[in-house]
Amino acid sequence: MRNAVKKTWILPAALAGALTIGVGAADAQVFTPSYQAPVVMNDLGIYLSDGPGDMALEGIYRSGPMGLRIGFVDAVDDLLSLGGEVRVPLESAPIDVAFTAAAQGLIGDFDAIGVQGGLSIGERFVNPGVALTPYIHPRIALIDGIATDDDFEAELLGDLGLDAEFSSNLILRLSIGLSDNTPDVGIGLAWRR
Incomplete structure (x- = not known):
């Protein structure tokens, strides 16, 4: 009963928090979509995202909780994008949280x-032939550069995402930005190793 009560308030609270994320604005974006569902996988994928004035093409390699990304972003000029990430599932949560x-x-x-x-x-x-993971990914970022005065500025970011895992080891990933500081939409295809 207690776990059922926890499940009832966590998801609405997360959705309410996501709705408040869209209040800030940035002139350009440092971050491409995270494509980070709360479920950790080993995979290699290619992703395309689009936002106001920014188109990005990148590859993401993930092994366990760690990931590396490299790509190109068309923002004011063609820019090389490099990044690293970590994702750690929280085992005590009643739903999937990382x-x-x-x-x-x-x-x-x-x-x-x-x-x-x-x-x-x-x-x-999990369904026969496909597993679906819808998720929300709110986060706080410190950004230096682009439209800032060479000082780190705090921004609220958020994505709604969906991972569709097929039995052929292919994963289709979708992302919709919830704030002005994240790309509007992203899509990618990954191969699970």
């Missing part, structure tokens, strides 16, 4: 860097 942290930088005619931390909250539903 602590996430990441650093990402843009290198080109101008440089920018950001660090972020948050929670990925969702639930994995």
